[in-house]
Amino acid sequence: MTTPWYATREEIKFELDVKETARSNSRIDRALADATEAVEGLTHRVFYPVQDTRKMDWPPRTGATPWILRLDANELISVTSLTSGSVTIAPGDYLLRRADDKAEPPYTRIELNLGTNASFGVSSTYQQDITVTGLFGYRNDETAAGTLAAQVASAGATTITVDGPASAALGIGSLLRIDNERMIVTGRAQLDTGQGFGDSMTAANNDVGIGAANGSAYAVGEVILRDSERMLITDIAGNTLTVARAWDGSVLAAHTDSAIYAPRTLTVVRGALGTTAAAHSNGAPVVRCDPPGSVRQLCIAEALTDLLQGRSGYARTAGAGDNEREASGRGLKDLRDRVYTSHGRKARVRSV
Incomplete structure (x- = not known):
């Protein structure tokens, strides 16, 4: 990957509730690459610096x-x-x-x-x-996304660890900046957050409360791991995390006190988009480059349409009997028109 996407793999999986498998990841990545290219073709510009x-x-x-x-x-x-x-x-x-x-x-x-x-x-x-x-480029809008949890000593290192709840907004396809270097996220792995659960959990879907040592170290929408079960954080009240159990295709299980993991170890492309790979100190701020909101939404919509149509052999329908109709993604037209009107570079021929 040499350029970022305008949405992340995690955002698409969240929309579709797709399980974490190599097969689904590969298909989603192709759809996101195609969707990003489609957005750029529509607007005649790129949305990263x-x-x-x-x-x-x-x-x-x-x-x-x-x-x-x-x-x-x-x-x-x-x-x-x-x-x-x-x-x-x-x-x-x-x-x-x-x-x-x-x-x-x-x-x-x-x-x-x-x-x-x-x-x-x-x-x-x-x-x-x-x-x-x-x-x-179009513009350089950035959002804080945590800090480095460890020094990046080598310009050739391809993994970084990010600390803080803001890192939950990072995903595969994101464009990051640390100091003067830009990086593209191509993979995520689990990192021990340094906290253990304060209580046990049963193998029941309604057992959704977790006592964390520091609730502010997590974010709503972040997926955490305990043993082999993934859990989605849906709410945080003080040091109590409310979660959705057996998330992302994992298996509901009972747990005793153990560490909390979060996907904060990132595999990255270093020195991306004309910048130079360099060493970075522990605690250095990590920022995420953001495309315009409607551009991101169109990329998600294009990718979702591609995935859903592909699963049906591009013959997807909605409804049944007399109410059955083709579901081709025609509703995207309004979103495409809106994105082109607000962010498209109008093609013109200069006269002599």
Whole structure:
């Protein structure tokens, strides 16, 4: 995986109540990859940040606005450096703009400040005269997702451990940032949270209360493991966790006092999206990159439709008898239209 998805494997499994098996994981991953590609094809843009250096032609000499560099698909979030030929253009000598003049990404053009002496086209050819280094993409919205529970000493390490209840929002397909490095989550494994259950549990679905040493160390919606039984946390009151038993295809069982595990050990792709793998200290903040809400929802909907239709040989129906009808996902049209209207980059042909 070289790019993130706009939803996670865990979100799809939660919607469908799919058991944890290699077969279902593989199928869900394919559906999510296809759904992410479909969203990008619909909107003509990507919704994750990329650190990059890109070369662009100087605006044509015959143009009416030679001080404007139109970025087209190379939308910008921020600029680290801007040069024309071998000459650096200072930050105060240019402006980042977008068509509606909102002072926020994505920026669609770079305009030279006409009150300065800065100019494009100082090299011997207009071809790739301008070099832009910066963060490219739609925008860079991030959410706190815990902290590192152990030092990442090696740039080549492919697993990290994340502490804190905020880590429950991480999943396979998530894009993370630690310091200046971005990572893509490709796997999760159980980590001992350092707490034991304060009481025993019977093998009964209505035995749903767990006495934890510190309830604030967990999050509603987090899946924990005791012995071989997975449990979904549905509520937290003080140090009492309320759970749904036998979650994710695990078997209901009786338990005595034992450790609580949570899937906080992550397998990651290091140095993703133009960043450089580096060492990170214990306790370093972990943040998650978030696509717009409707984009995430469309990715989930596209993946769910693919999975449900695939199970039926793409002949899925709803209802019975005279009420039977095709269930093809046609309800997605409104969501697709809404996402394109709010987040789509309108394709256009520039006239000469």
